[in-house]
Amino acid sequence: MHKLPLTALALLASTLGAPLAAKPVTADVAQIVAILHKEGYQAKRVGEASEPRIDTAMGGYTMAIYFYGCDDNGQACKSVQFYAGFNPKTNPTLQAMNDYARDNRWGRVYLDKDGDPVIEMDVDLEAGGMSEELFIDNIAYWESILAKFADFALKGQ
DSSP states (O other): OOOOOOHHHHHHHHHTTTEEEEEEEEBOOOHHHHHHHOOOOOOEEESSSSSSSSEEEEETEEEEEEESSSOSSSSSSSSSEEEEEEEOOSSHHHHHHHHHHOOOOOOEEEEEETTTOOOOOOOOOOOOOHHHHHHHHHHHHHHHHHHHHHHHHOOOO
């Protein structure tokens, strides 16, 4: 009968029942599309191969996920940006946008070249990415700030 050294038994016991580490979320288009689908969102890869983008909707608002720091083939990207732009009947004033930005920590807001309100949120996925749970938490947080900004931008300040 073979006897395992005590350290080998301890190592074996520590791994039994331990969940396998899930693959971290990186700025990989197919992986993010799959996560969005799993979470119940519609999501579609669009754009050129060298400049990938995901079109989706959250909270009833269309939005895009842009990929940054990619190689020439649109691979090995380093970060993503959640983006939503609005075209209200009356655009907020620059002062209203500044007030909103001052009072709301999350989400970068600005008026685009046409004076329409935009909100963005960057997510750094370089250096190994992040857990799927944390990425999903970022999606949920984005959805809440998107809804708040949409209320500001579309329904009057």
